[in-house]
Amino acid sequence: MQVEVLTDEDGLKGAWFAATIIEPSGEDKYLIEYKTLRNDDDTEFLREVIAACNIRPCPPEIIVVDGFKVWDAVDAYYNEGWWVGVIAKVLINSNYEVSFIEYDEKTTFNLADLRPHQEWLNGKWVVP
Template identity: 55%
Template sequence: MEEVHFSKGSEVEISSDDDGFRGSWYSATVLRSVSKKKKFFVEYQSLMVDEKGSKPLREFVDAVHVRPRPPRELDRSFKLSEEVDAFHNDGWWEGVVIDVFENSRYSVFFRGSREQIKFQQSDLRLHREWVDGSWIPPLEEHMEAKSGKKTLKIKFSKGKLTAKFSEGAVVEVSSDEEGFQGAWFTATIISTIGNDKFLVEYHSLKTDDETKPLREEADALHIRPSPPETPMVDSFSRLEEVDALYNDGWWVGVIAKVLSNSRYIVYFRNTKEELELGHSELRLHQDWIDGKWVRASQV
């Protein structure tokens, strides 16, 4: 990824690798840079040093976790299945619109937590990725909306939809382990363990001695049906969201560049990496939401 120099006073956004905060971005101002260590000293605009909110939090952050403030359209409405950033808990979190209501309200699904929350239009923005020094997709209008400071208190819903799987069903299983977030691994249901757990056998993951397929218990919230086959496409387009078969699992990414001979550069948000992959190693990305498959729009 292309490194950007930020001068004192630059308005930026900061990401975090801490558990529970991955995938979120927080607005901050650069106070100074430490070029030799590739770090910036920043002051957050919404994070405070204590619960009283006596003063803004300041800290050193690695340059790889810093990006410019994304552009934002004026008074933009959103469509079903459109990818957005939602302002929640003092930061911007990536989600997908799964329902549109009256009075400019939307229901947003968050893949990481598998939860749904309702937001006002003013607390949403079109999701963008900072790739090679430019925003994908680019700004739709020439004017950028002025950000207003608003607080929206929302309670997470306790109820989550879980599916019932029979023995022998082919499924995909996700993981919360470090380095595996966002990936789905194909497996078969071996048996049911209680109400919300299953014994699964992976198709591509092996035991430590590589002699047989790995079996383990998986929580129902980390299991989804095997995605339905989508119509065969001759080629993928730039900015299209895909799943890439890599390291024995399917990882969600974005087509950053279309190459010749059915090859593509795919950008992965979680790791901020780019890989060159072939057409046969990609599939159209879909999300399992409320018991049905949803095809996300282009990001």
């Protein structure tokens, strides 16, 4: 099953990473394999046991027709994962400055690397 996994590892906190559930691993835990994160010697994709509360289905695709506006909540694809931010500035050529409030950082992204932010609440996807 294809999912996204929230990690609490230093430098990656708050980001969701694409993964595959390999098998159950105890009560409310699963062995997963990341689709983008690699092990320390870069020989294979990283596997680890994750609590079920840090696993969610992949969000449905939402087509963005007219781009984003300032203050829109987005997920930005950065460092192999999806990070929650807000549009701080609309730039030219479908580029946006995204503010990551938790990290007090701003970075520029192209529309292709952004998606509307969605929350997985009570078994349903919700757009805040």
